[in-house]
Amino acid sequence: MTDPSPFQRALPPLALTMGEPAGIGGEIAAKAWSALRQNGPPFFLIGDPGLLPGIPWQAVEGPEDVPLVFPRALPIMPLLLARPARPGFPDAANASATIDAIRQAVALTVEGRAGAVVTNPIQKATLKAAGFPYPGHTEFLADLAPGEGPPVMLLAAAGLRTVPVTIHCSLREAIERLDQALIIRIARAAAAGLRQDFGIPAPRLAVAGLNPHAGEEGTMGTEDRDIVAPAIEVLQADGIDARGPFPADTMFTPHAREGYDVALGLYHDQALIPVKTLDMAGGVNVTLGLSIVRTSPDHGTALNIAGKGIADPGSLIAALRLAAGIAQHRRHHHHATQGPS
Template sequence: MTKAPLALTLGDPAGIGPELTVSAWEILKNTEHCFFWLGDPTLLDGVIPTQLISAPEEAAGVFATALPVLPIYCPVTIVPGQPTPSNAPAVIESIRKAVELALTGSASGVVTNPIAKHILAESGFPHPGHTEFLAQLCSVSGQEIMMLASPELRVVPVSIHVSLQNAIHSLTAERIITVTRIANKALTQDFGLKNPKLAIAGLNPHAGESGLMGHEEHSIIIPAINALKEEGIDAQGPYPPDTMFAAHARTQYDAAICMYHDQGLIPLKTLDMTQGVNITLGLPIVRTSPDHGTAFDIAQPLSAPSKKADARSLVAAIRTASKMAHNRKEKAL
């Protein structure tokens, strides 16, 4: 191995994360995309070959024949489909440890299995999701940006886990500029694009229709685009959100900067839910995640898996993180 392995977190142990982890290892075990799992090894007893490790550097030597597991034990018996806040400390510790290993370079990046935000909240977890917790762990709170990527489309929402009303009220030219700068840097540093093209979405129907359907395009979005152009960033728009995601339109840009969460995530998930990857930009580490939740309704014991859990998004997240880590390393040389 020429780079450190990836750290894959536990996720909610009562969800489909453990089943996806097993499937991902079976798919990738003979490839260069080496990872280790920070999870409870008792979940995998008799399911696939596993090897307990004490440090990430041990993973590469066993990956082809066994899933490397850096053990983090759950305090309460795990019942698939029945999450409990009592296991939240293990879920949180898995994320914390993975980030620590990535920050020190022992892991080349972090891939997170799905968590249940409401279950963590019941345990006292103060963050609205993975993204904000990762930013705190990396000491860059406020700089975290979410990108959703698939083979069909990349989207970057200006606001993330806030209400639509708050997203509109908090929209500023400065925020659009910050998000677009970070996205542009990521596309060059992590995706290897020399001159990224960024499409900026309008907020209102028809991108405001010259002020007839809203003023934000002229008062906020266009000034942000002009400022970005002055910096040498290829930002164009604002484009009407109801047409900019059409097939031909998508060929004209490398990523869409969207004014709020669902404006970008609805088209991406409609186009390709199975291979969508959640990527956190603005961190000093690589972080990806599958673009779906815990799916408690189909979670089954690993001794009798449901076979309904689709591992393609997790596999895509692992492959994407591996490629991003490679590109980032090459860019640094």
């Protein structure tokens, strides 16, 4: 048996949750292992082995056993379901196992035994039916592993990063929530996250306008003039390179993207549509502001293709690779700002 590579020794293995058992989580986990087993980053799955298609897997007691197992089998910390999963048909009886997988992954990462958490997609409606009180992963993780700032969702794709200022709420509620304080809080957290997690010392932020043409001086709505622009002025006074508000229909062109490191959308779809249009197969969801590193594929449970063997693992592979990269950036940032621990 060969020794783990220097890369594998440098960072604890990543903890991957099983996600919705009736979805494609098991399939893409297996495909990701097949793609990464030789060069990493190494990871282990927390979930039911029955979700995996025909690949070699081996039960492990903890992350410490993963590096030697990973090149020849997918390491798995077994977490059995209450009922056998039926592809495409979520069962609320299995919600507790889905949630427990997340809890275990976070606990192992907080302890330093895992290098980061990578979450497979969950079926929010099924968890809600089982009494899960959170709108999604982001809010749940914020309670499990709170950081110094608010949790911020960042979407990363080839050549684009976006952050939604408001997330899992209706468009009407998003507009009602939008105020200067919220924009400032999310922008500050995004800037801090880019410095700590992406190694960008002076991040450039582009803020989208809410209304068509960013309000066009108040003729198409006053929110951009009265809320967004003053928030940007405060950020600039803080020394943050924030600009805008920019018309959302022109700020995602290739030329425009060269001028910023992250774009802030004021509501969910304004930030997610550009990323998913540009790189649906390789987009990654990152949660900034936690005490741990967390990434996720930028897609859902894909119940319509579950069990058919045709799911694309590209986004999960990108999420695993990005999680390892962010974890390394955090180590370097911590060393540079606080010295060796």
